[in-house]
Amino acid sequence: MSTDTMSDVLVKTTDLPWVPLAEGIDYRVLRTSPETGTWTVLLRAQAGSSFAKHRHLGPGEYFMIKGRMEYRAGCAVAGDYGYEPLDSVHEETNFPEYSELYFTNHGPVVFLDEYDNVTSLLDHSVITQLAATPISEAKTA
Numbered sequence: 001m002s003t004d005t006m007s008d009v010l011v012k013t014t015d016l017p018w019v020p021l022a023e024g025i026d027y028r029v030l031r032t033s034p035e036t037g038t039w040t041v042l043l044r045a046q047a048g049s050s051f052a053k054h055r056h057l058g059p060g061e062y063f064m065i066k067g068r069m070e071y072r073a074g075c076a077v078a079g080d081y082g083y084e085p086l087d088s089v090h091e092e093t094n095f096p097e098y099s100e101l102y103f104t105n106h107g108p109v110v111f112l113d114e115y116d117n118v119t120s121l122l123d124h125s126v127i128t129q130l131a132a133t134p135i136s137e138a139k140t141a
Helices: 124-132
Strands: 019-022 025-032 038-045 049-051 054-056 060-071 074-077 081-084 093-106 109-112 118-122
Touching (some): 019 124, 038 060
Antiparallel strands (some): 049 093, 060 093
16 A cells, blocks of 8 residues: 655745736646646736637636636626636636736636637646746747
């Protein structure tokens, strides 16, 4: 019988760099799990930024720290929690003001074009790879 156990994780978030994800949206990676595909990040969105149409290939959940996020479920503000089930499609997710949120997705998110073709994939490995890439070389989604 194995006695291996996972160690506790403590992340000093203010020591982490903000990594570009999309125009006006950056993240700090808190944890990724190759075993489950789960990834957890802090997102920082500038006023007027947005995520393009996307589908959750694993459920997601978030907690708004500050600001405002508008999407198909409504308007989330500081202190709100949201759950996004498997296969939910969001036409667009808007941040009309500067916002920060804690976000966990339990699997990949795929971004879609107007014909629902996949244009890019965001998963635990992409999140990890982008965070390891020097900012000058990083490409945004």
